[in-house]
Amino acid sequence: MDSAEKNLIELSAKGNVEAFETLVQAHQKRVYNIALRMTKDPDDAQELSQDALVRAFVAIKKFRGESSFSTWLYRITMNVCTDFLRKRNKAVVVSLEQGAAGNENYNPVQLPEKSPGPDELTEKKQLKEMVKQAMDLLSVEHRQVLILRDLMDLTYKDIANTLNVNEGTIKSRINRARDALKHIIIDREELFKDYVVKLNRREGNS
Amino acid sequence: MNRCDEYLENLSAYLDSELPENSIKDIEEHLNKCEKCSEELSILKTIVSALNELEEELPDGFETSLHKRLEEAGTKSGVKIRFGKVRLFAQIAAGFVIVLCLGFAIRAGLMRTGGKTAAPAADMASVSSMQSTAEDGFEAAGAMSARSVVTGTSRSSNGADDDTGAEVEFYAADKSAKKEEIISESMAEIQKAEDSGEMMITFSDAAPYTFKKDGQDTLVKITADDAQSVLERIIEIETGLNQDEQHSNIAGLNKMLNAVNTETYGGNQIEVKLLYVNDETWNEFLTKMQVVFPEVYIESAPKAEDIEYIRIEIIEE
Structure with a gap:
């Protein structure tokens, strides 16, 4: 983790929205694309990718750098998507x-x-x-x-x-x-x- | 399996540069002389390169609406995901658990009318008894918790206001001021987490009323909007743990999952008890819990030597 990223993570953990937005700038398109390919629907994808990003923002205090930030973020995104799919249709x-x-x-x-x-x-x-x-x-x-x-x-x-x-x-x-x-x-x-x-x-x- | 099948199994890993050095040389030699396999590789390359290009642009207004949502999340009071290690006195621990059950069940609207009250209680009872294993202590605990829930429920429907936030009396609690204070603090914390609609994990020390005289019962409570997926994720963790079959928790978890899936379980609340035979598996479980639920903030957990069983309670909202 480079020091700029570390710094942004710390600021985000204090609730700084701008810092978090800068932090996820490079990842949000990928988060959206994960959701898009998982749900196949652009509206659902937008909703779920934002859900995932908001969750990450709220939970970022928990992030300890054991994995890379992106891996952590993708994991949250995958969880949000699979939960959604299970709920929407058990026979998906x-x-x-x-x-x-x-x-x-x-x-x-x-x-x-x-x-x-x-x-x-x-x-x-x-x-x-x-x-x-x-x-x-x-x-x-x-x-x-x-x-x-x-x-x-x-x-x-x-x-x-x-x-x-x-x-x-x-x-x-x-x-x-x-x-x-x-x-x-x-x-x-x-x-x-x-x-x-x-x-x-x-x-x-x- | 013939030679080609073996190579074909490694073809994807080869393409992704994920094969060890010696295997690369081996597979390349084969590809040079086997037309079928090299054709397969060529198809694979084409598909993968098409997949590489599937990425799409963000929709218009994505960042604006994200910004709004982040601001909203930031202004909500404090931490959205609540966690607390709740220390309770021995005698009232049973009461505490029951109160939680009732609190959530009432808020979820399950016990709105007197006539329907018996149904969720019966469900809880059947679920609780389902968890029993051959071990005597375990069985006794299951029965006890089921009985307690039934008692508490009927009390609630007779006396308390059935609407959200109903006052529920502790019939089992020793009402010293100190204990009441602890319980009301815990309830307030849980209420906050519930209001925020986020997941919550609570580890709490609880009472030796359960399985073994010297044992500790630990409660892990997860509030989720999809109990099934939480259960599945826990099963995933359990599958990777190194516990012998006799002590494995998977059978019980699967039973529960099956009940949820087939809707033989009608309540919105699930409780499973998990057994860990040593510190190592407990710690491993805990680590994996944090990996599998990255969005949940876990502050601390009971020490391994303090627990023998852990109870996981999943409440579907």
Whole structure:
């Protein structure tokens, strides 16, 4: 923890709102994005991310620097979100076996049947949309690890700390989550595989 | 499991640079000669890079409304999350617990009419007896607490004002001035926490009326708006503790969770008793409690040597 951050934390603990706002400036977008991917709804996400930030402000006296401030903040955010999901809908988990087919909200992205031409931006956008929709179909547990890993860029160790689960479990959970994501996409979109291969070739990514 | 399956299991960790040095070399050698696995890696890379880009901008006005909420949180009197270590005298500890139960149950509107009073009391009784284990002391304590709650409840419905903040008499308490003072202070503290709508954990020393003559009963009380999630989080902690099966608390917790889920438990108040066989597991439990409930402020806790059992009471608001 650098001294500026430490200073801001101390001021926040005394109830200084401005200090807290400066402190979370770099994190609030991520907090919002955790909530957005967890709840899939921008309004809920705004409400819950602010809930999490307010809770952190109130509880910051308790923060002792055992983990990084961001890990602590993400943990609160995850707790706020999972509590909300449990409350809203006890059956929020969509397992892979039930699959995307059973979900009426699933609206598969139509991939172009032929080569879409040189417009790579459009392709990327489509791929992003497809992954986003598939992500929404994952179980809460799988979504959690992918948000923390692939959106927040946390290490396995930090994810383990955030979710209070051991690192080995995180490792296999991430692997299973990505596998589940891949299957949702591939099962729905036969074109996906060709598409990926083509995209990779073009980007020299393989 | 064939060779490829083994490598595929490590593919994500490889991509995330989370594999040890020797495994990296091994998997790279394999990827160089296995088309199937390298194709998998390529799919994985594509998905992950798309995930990397899912981050969205904050909605307009986010900071303004956050600022307002932070200001509001700051101006509310003092600390929102209340915690207190409450020291009680032996004889009145039972009364104290009962009063808390009643206080919350009444405020939650469960006992509004005389006719309905019996229902939550019965629920509490069944929950309490459900917690019993084969150990005699444990069973006796469960029964005692159930009986006490029933008694207290009927008294409340007959006499006291059923509305919020009702006065409840301590039928079991020795009414020396000192003790009353302690109890009213504790009640005021709990009331404040309840008013703020935040979570609260209270550790309190309590009475040896319970399990073993020399043992201490410790109360951990959590006020939450979602008892189920609190229970699940506690089970998560318990799962990671190094307690042998005989002393594990998980079975009891699962039973309780099941009751909550299937709504066989109708009250808004849950009480579980947890057993820790040594200092190490107790300390570990405590540390993890603080990790799993980061938004809860815990000031102090009883020393390990002072307790043998801890009781966790979860009240759903």
